[in-house]
Amino acid sequence: DAKTTQPTSMDCAEGRAANLPCNHSTISGNEYVYWYRQIHSQGPQYIIHGLKNNETNEMASLIITEDRKSSTLILPHATLRDTAVYYCIVRPPRYSSASKIIFGSGTRLSIRP
């Protein structure tokens, strides 16, 4: 099961872009990269995912390196409501009994006014 490594914490000024890195150097060729965030003590919520190409949706952009060993989640204009813990995970295209999905500790992002 591929694991991910993220910085423990980061901060960003409100209105600026927040760039959150994730290392997944053992990712397999068919595994997807997913990002979730957890606000306060709520259940984590989906943000974005990708396989090889860069992706963008209304919440964020995901940049995956060509070798797929790392990725960056970009929140283009961070607001105070983006203060949360952000998790990067990898998952196979289809779950099997070998599919342990490990979330790890994530990155605690603080947005400064």
Place this chain on the structure above:
Amino acid sequence: NAGVTQTPKFQVLKTGQSMTLQCAQDMNHEYMSWYRQDPGMGLRLIHYSVGAGITDQGEVPNGYNVSRSTTEDFPLRLLSAAPSQTSVYFCASSYSSTVSVYGYTFGSGTRLTVV
């Protein structure tokens, strides 16, 4: 509303007591899992299931049992509660394939205190 329902939302147990945390989803998701989250920490995988009748151990399975008799339900049983099991427990579900763009859907959590 479709989603993952966890009950109870809060529970206090005495050391040695047993109880079952309930998790139900109505999205016909094959994959279900249980995580625990200690204060200020990340999510740790307890048990997971890829379908009815199939369960597997995660990172921290000791002290917990699960069963998956139906697609909808995935209860987590604490056999003999210990203070170290004080935590917030999250249940999550997903389609087995990436047909659903959202991946996991999480429940709102069960806050368990063992005294």
